[in-house]
Amino acid sequence: MNAGDKVNRTIKQKKFLIGLVTLAVVAWLAKAWFYPLFFEEYTGVVNAPLTYASSKALTDREINNLADDLTQSYRAKRAREMVPDEGNTFIERIRRERAMELKSVRDGSPYPHIKYFRQAGINLYEGPSTCLRCHANMHLTNVKGEIVKVNTLDDVVDTVHFRFQKNSRGFSTFGFDGREVNGEEALINIPMGKIDRACGLPGSFSWTGWAELVKSKPESAKGEVVMRSEGCGQCHIGGNYHPATEKMMPIGDVPESAKQGIDCLVCHADIYDMNQRVVIEDSHGRRWNQDRSLRSALTVGKPKVDSCLNCHQHNLGGDAFEGNRAAKNLGNINERFVHEGAKRATPFSPATDVHSAAGMNCLDCHTPQGHKIPRGLQGVDLVANDLPEKPVSCEGCHTASPHLRDVKNRAILNGHVARLACETCHIKELADYSVVLRDWIYPIWDKKEGIYSYVDIYQSGKPGKGMTYLWFNGNGTFLANALGDNPTGDNRYNPLMNQLVKIDDPDVLAAIRKAAEKLKETYPDINVDQYVQEVANPLSPFTPEQIESRRQWVEEKIRPLMRKGISRITPFKLFNARMYEDMGNQGLFGAMILPFDYASYYETGDPIKSVKIAIKSPIVRRMYEEPFKLYMMDSFMTYFGVKTWSTDYPLTANDELKHVEKHWMRQMASLMVNHGIKKEGRECRDCHTEQGILDFDKLGYSPERAKELRHLPELENKTK
Helix, strand or coil: CCHHHHHHHHHHHHHHHHHHHHHHHHHHHHHHHHHHHHHHHHHCCCCCCCCCCCCCCCCHHHHHHHHHHHHHHHHHHHHHHHCCCCCCHHHHHHHHHHHHCCHHHHHCCCCCHHHHHHHHCCCCCCCHHHHHHHHCEEEEECCCCCEEEEEHHHHHHCCHHHHCCECCCCCCEECCCCCECCCCCCCCCCCECCCCCCCCCCCCCCCCCCCEEEEECCHHHCCCCEEEEECHHHHCCCCCCCCCHHHHCCCCCCCHHHHCCCCCHHHHECCCCHHHCCEEEECCEEEECCCCCHHHHCCECCCCHHHHHHHHHHHHCCCCCCCCCHHHCCCCCCCECCCCCECCCCCCCCCCCHHHHCCCCHHHHCCCECCECCCCCCCCCCCCCCCCCCCCCCHHHHCCCCCCCCCCCHHHHHHHCCCECHHHHHCCCCCCCEEEEEEEEEEEEECCCCEEEEEEEEECCCECCCEEEEEECCCEECCCCECCCCCCCCCCCCCCCCHHHCCCCHHHHHHHHHHHHHHHCCCCCCCHHHHHHHHHCCCCCCCHHHHHHHHHHHHHHHHHHHCCCCCEEEEEEEEEEEEEEEEEEEECCEEEECCCCHHHHHHHCCHHHHHHHHHCCHHHHHHCCHHHHHHHHHHHHHHHCCCCCCCCCCECCCCCECCEEEEECCCCEEEECCCCCCCCCCCHHHCCCCCCCCCCCCCCCCHHHHHHHHCCHHHHHHHC
């Protein structure tokens, strides 16, 4: 090769290198600058720097006074232990005051971050940026048992508590098409967790109901308008103007401003002011405020039970639960609404759960890996799981043979574990405010709250009423129906064609009729008989041919899923809801639920107007366009049991709803109940009698075997 060729080759190499670098720079600029701008324009989301009024700098003197106040009770207790009562009140008081100031006493106080903040010169809490000054990285033990170093902020952002959803495997949920959600047979892994069965509140999409201010007129205000806070963001750690929508897309990351809106203190502060957690509005939009005071920041540590229950008590026991701390601190401005009914209603408190009474922490069972918290291997809904391989079970502490003390009966009791879940005996009932049937179509005026509210047609926590018993193998359907089968395997057991689609209890039917008659006073057009029929048989809109197709579908697609693994009789909380559905996207198990706009629903009591407003949201409009169809919605509807997603937008140019109907979901949800555990389990007679809590016929036993189980010879002999 001559000199000229070498020069030309060198020039080509340099040009190629320059081109490669240029391409990399352009790609970086596109992702870092152009893509976020395009994304915000495409989805209609807003991002902006966040400020909080409670984030105030304090002087050294103010910090000292605050430290004294926070540690007062602990230091006083230690001083009383060090200086016993000897009859001279004055001397003892002086000695105790001095003891409270001892370095050893101060150093032993429960809030070590008082010392750390002083050493670091921190006099202002500004959110994650303050925490990351010392905790930029953290060490954790991964699923392989290895100790690894991770970026703390990345670890938090990647949690379900922030993202809502996961694109990876780890769901114990199967589509009605028979495939595991995001499993090996998935055509494409799509974000799951954000789109789920209707929430217990109006507005089933977090995008359309993240943070709202509602004009209420409570009776106590005597006609004056009172602004109230509502929205999904109340119980999620993101503080931005919208949920982490960016994480739902195939590329991109949430912006830095959103990451700095993460509420570290709601989980980690021992003293967190829930009165700060209200919706606020600025020039960019609405978002949830936070307690970012130095007072709260100085009390940080590992999450305690109350920290978890700031949000999860709402889910477990609802605002109706008298022990709900959040419901007692509704806000210093724009108070949050109180929701009287609870979708799950298994409150966790010393009075309701033996583990709470024993002083256990939530993280004792839900042991985290960094900021990722496991929900267990079993589940019936689409709630994403940060640690899908990590179990959370009774057996983790109590072993597979938990009955040891009852020497006489322990063999038969431990034998029952093979067929019965622990909760079947140890959760005897749920709270009486457990919502079973909720109707959003016919709102009524709530004088106390000063809004139009959905109607709870039926509430109960009693076995056979609001709680039922199903075979469960640890998995669920796409719409929260427990999967499992009677081990006899003779196809008698079929909840998707029986228990979950029929209400035949005369007491429940009477309560539904009474509620319908009450609704008729406000809505004269209601046909009470038809209303009861639609509630009691949500398959009533189907033709006989459709019902037969559904039956065949269950046998071909669902039955194999029911027979997976080992099934045990397990208690479940029943729930069904009536909402508007997009009938252009329906199958044999339901149709696409349409969201409500919070403010419009509460203020006007006009659900149709509310639906129209909600589906005009840019993110909902995008769902009905080709990119969303190809990326996500086709796959989503396949799980739903529908072949393809129709992009026929359910709103006409004349602002009229199209192909939209009001329906109850085609089958009741069967929601897991794992809290509210009682120490003493049920007696044999609770199940093995004619009036027992277990319906052995519906559980798929033959008539002969069901009769035997209702008339055990051992119990018959005891009676005689």
